[in-house]
Amino acid sequence: MSVTLFRAEINGLRAIAVISVVLFHFGVSGFSGGFVGVDIFFVISGFLMTSIVIRGVNKNNFNFIDFYLARARRIIPALFFLAVVLLVIGWFYLSPDDYFNLAKEADRSLLFLSNNYFFKKSGYFDPSSHERLLLHTWSLSVEWQFYILYPILLLFISKFSIRLLPRAIFVLFALSFFYSVYKSYADPSYAFYMLPSRAWEMFLGGLVYYAITYERYKLRKEWCGYLGLFSIALSILIYSPATVWPGVAALLPTIGTALIIYSGKDTFITSNFFSQKLGDWSYSIYLWHWPLVVAILLFDIEQTIVVNVILISLSVILGALSYFYIENPTRKYLTSNNRFFVFLLILIPLVAVLGAAKMIRYNKGVIDRLPDEVFAVFNQANNKFDEMKRCQATRDNSDCVYGDGDLDVIVVGDSHAMAIIGSVASTLEESRVLDWTQSGCPTINNIKATGSKPSRCNDFLSPRLNKLSEYSDMPILVANRFSAHFLGPNEKTEIVESPGLYLTQPYHGFSAPYIDEMYSGYVETLCALAENNAVYVLKPIPELKLNIPNMMGRALLVSGEQKRISISLAEYEERNQVALRLLDEVASRCNITLLDPIPYLCDGERCYGDIDGLPIFYDDDHLNMRGSDLLKPLFKKVFLKE
Numbered sequence: 001m002s003v004t005l006f007r008a009e010i011n012g013l014r015a016i017a018v019i020s021v022v023l024f025h026f027g028v029s030g031f032s033g034g035f036v037g038v039d040i041f042f043v044i045s046g047f048l049m050t051s052i053v054i055r056g057v058n059k060n061n062f063n064f065i066d067f068y069l070a071r072a073r074r075i076i077p078a079l080f081f082l083a084v085v086l087l088v089i090g091w092f093y094l095s096p097d098d099y100f101n102l103a104k105e106a107d108r109s110l111l112f113l114s115n116n117y118f119f120k121k122s123g124y125f126d127p128s129s130h131e132r133l134l135l136h137t138w139s140l141s142v143e144w145q146f147y148i149l150y151p152i153l154l155l156f157i158s159k160f161s162i163r164l165l166p167r168a169i170f171v172l173f174a175l176s177f178f179y180s181v182y183k184s185y186a187d188p189s190y191a192f193y194m195l196p197s198r199a200w201e202m203f204l205g206g207l208v209y210y211a212i213t214y215e216r217y218k219l220r221k222e223w224c225g226y227l228g229l230f231s232i233a234l235s236i237l238i239y240s241p242a243t244v245w246p247g248v249a250a251l252l253p254t255i256g257t258a259l260i261i262y263s264g265k266d267t268f269i270t271s272n273f274f275s276q277k278l279g280d281w282s283y284s285i286y287l288w289h290w291p292l293v294v295a296i297l298l299f300d301i302e303q304t305i306v307v308n309v310i311l312i313s314l315s316v317i318l319g320a321l322s323y324f325y326i327e328n329p330t331r332k333y334l335t336s337n338n339r340f341f342v343f344l345l346i347l348i349p350l351v352a353v354l355g356a357a358k359m360i361r362y363n364k365g366v367i368d369r370l371p372d373e374v375f376a377v378f379n380q381a382n383n384k385f386d387e388m389k390r391c392q393a394t395r396d397n398s399d400c401v402y403g404d405g406d407l408d409v410i411v412v413g414d415s416h417a418m419a420i421i422g423s424v425a426s427t428l429e430e431s432r433v434l435d436w437t438q439s440g441c442p443t444i445n446n447i448k449a450t451g452s453k454p455s456r457c458n459d460f461l462s463p464r465l466n467k468l469s470e471y472s473d474m475p476i477l478v479a480n481r482f483s484a485h486f487l488g489p490n491e492k493t494e495i496v497e498s499p500g501l502y503l504t505q506p507y508h509g510f511s512a513p514y515i516d517e518m519y520s521g522y523v524e525t526l527c528a529l530a531e532n533n534a535v536y537v538l539k540p541i542p543e544l545k546l547n548i549p550n551m552m553g554r555a556l557l558v559s560g561e562q563k564r565i566s567i568s569l570a571e572y573e574e575r576n577q578v579a580l581r582l583l584d585e586v587a588s589r590c591n592i593t594l595l596d597p598i599p600y601l602c603d604g605e606r607c608y609g610d611i612d613g614l615p616i617f618y619d620d621d622h623l624n625m626r627g628s629d630l631l632k633p634l635f636k637k638v639f640l641k642e
Contacts, residue, residue, distance in 0.1 A: 007261075008270065009225065011270075012269065014041070014282040015275040015282060016040065017037035017044075018285050020037040021038060022289045022312060026289075026303075026308050027308075040253060040254075042205070043254050045202055045205060047209050049147065049206070050150075050154075057154065062155065064152075067147075071144070073335060074283075074331060076346055077330035078322050078327045079140065079287060082287050092557070093558055094365075097550070101133075103356075106357045107358070110354060114141045115193040119189055130293065130297050175200075180196075180200055180247055181248055192246065225263035225265040228256040228258070228263065229269060277320075280323060282319075283323075284318070284326070285318075285319030289315035296311070373556065379549075380617075381618045382618070385418075388400065388435065392418075403431055404430065406431055407432045409428060409474070409639060412461075412476055413442075419618075419624070419627075420538070423629050427635040438460045441456070443478050444503070444524075445525045445528070447502075449501055449502075450502070457501075468533070476533050478536070479538040483543070486518055486579060487510050492546065523589070526586045526590060535592045536594075539596050540576045543575060548565055548610065548615040549615045549617075552609070562613050564609070572602075596634075601616070
């Protein structure tokens with residue numbers, strides 16, 4: 001039986017794939033597993049690539065240059081246009097950091113290496129990835145890498161025997177699949193992004209090609225198509241970002257896709273007018289929808305049903321326009337010209353954009369393009385205590401000490417202590433401040449961590465606590481992000497399901513036993529500090545959940561209006577219930593003095609992220625120098641007795 005390259009059910013599958021991905025990304029209820037659309041695309045690609053290559057091998061006329069140029073004509077023009085549009089818009093509306101990241105992503109995407117790039121940055125489902133405007137191009141990179149290697153592999157095997165090809169594809173499918181299952185648990189980010197653990201889905205498409213070709217298989221029944229549709233629908237419904245992916249679970253949508261292709265039967269779902277049109281536009285819709293999803297987060301748009309309907313509709317409209325005016329015309333034009341001319345038409349614009357992207361990166365997001373008032377807002381993210389950054393960057397066994405004169409204060413804690421230590425040092429102008437701070441490490445003795453460096457925090461804190469007798473009667477100032485250690489972070493861009501810290505055993509989830517253990521650890525350590533030293537503990541700094549400089553700067557760029565970010569005092573108290581109870585207990589039990597930052601950072605109702613239009617935080621919860629300087633009167637009262 002012959003295998004035609006255009007088949008209505010495959011075009012309908014493309015529609016199902018892109019609809020599921022788009023609705024998943026916009027958070028539409030019922031599509032928690034919509035990310036399987038990418039897996040559907042992979043199976044289709046494997047089927048079509050095998051069809052093209054094997055036909056060329058059988059006719060002894062396969063040409064590598066024609067094959068790669070055909071893929072380039074299909075993929076590059078629309079991707080190139082998207083990258084150019086985003087870089088132009090980004091010039092006017094993106095922060096330096098966002099613009100720098102976009103330039104890097106454009107570079108990696110157009111070189112089809114973005115999967116490698118994003119693998120090193122963050123997991124696909126991490127909320128922080130939703131700020132990456134070209135994150136979705138990872139799948140194009142995987143496919144392109146497959147396109148490069150697959151025909152070389154097939155032609156090499158065919159030199160020995162064409163009959164070996166289906167068996168070789170099956171072996172490669174099995175090896176990649178079992179590797180994917182292993183990696184999905186051992187290194188989920190690698191398994192998701194990288195070709196070796198994704199290739200099996202495309203090899204599966206190749207196996208379908210041979211299953212169709214060999215007439216002795218008599219399973220080509222209509223029920224295969226319906227079973228395939230059911231499998232895909234079920235996976236979209238029951239899977240979620242918590243599903244281990246793309247291991248064993250990915251068999252459900254990929255085999256479902258294979259069954260539909262194998263059946264060769266049109267159904268109303270795949271062959272109706274709308275499915276066929278969406279299938280035609282699917283590549284361009286896929287390209288354009290994700291930047292619209294990211295815009296919701298970048299510009300703090302309230303995601304209502306109306307907003308979703310508008311942006312989903314806009315995704316389809318932009319996809320259709322891209323198909324009619326970019327994708328289709330350029331493919332036809334490039335097909336009608338000779339190879340060398342086509343090569344130049346593709347290469348020269350690519351080099352130009354890659355050069356522009358490099359310039360943007362070299363100039364750190366081109367800061368000079370920003371109006372002065374906007375730059376001033378964004379630049380508060382860099383307003384940190386420079387001396388501490390220089391010292392801690394090279395700190396090994398020797399401690400950092402700031403200021404001149406006699407040693408007067410020891411500052412202990414995590415990154416919240418690091419954020420205020422500069423203001424403590426400048427308050428004590430004729431004294432020195434000893435720095436016992438370490439990012440991510442609570443002031444709890446014998447604390448351990450999951451991951452590759454389980455004793456990192458304890459290796460830092462424990463030796464210093466052991467030599468505390470050398471500093472008897474020396475005042476100690478403790479600052480921690482207490483609630484993050486008890487309950488996990490509260491940023492919208494960060495979700496942590498299980499704590500990374502523990503004392504006796506790792507915990508799954510921020511359970512009551514875990515909180516009790518951390519609570520006891522804090523009490524024991526803080527009270528031990530207070531045995532021979534005066535201990536002052538700074539109550540929790542407000543955590544505002546949104547990156548203040550970014551959100552304020554973006555609002556200024558887009559609307560020209562100042563945006564204030566705040567939380568209510570009720571939110572602050574609710575977030576810090578456990579922490580405040582802890583501090584009240586150690587204050588009464590161990591004669592520890594509590595320092596309250598709220599009167600200096602909040603009014604009677606709310607805690608704001610800015611003063612006079614400039615941020616006082618360098619992110620969402622760490623005070624910058626403007627913010628920490630607001631606490632100087634508090635430090636003067638305590639340490640200078642003013």
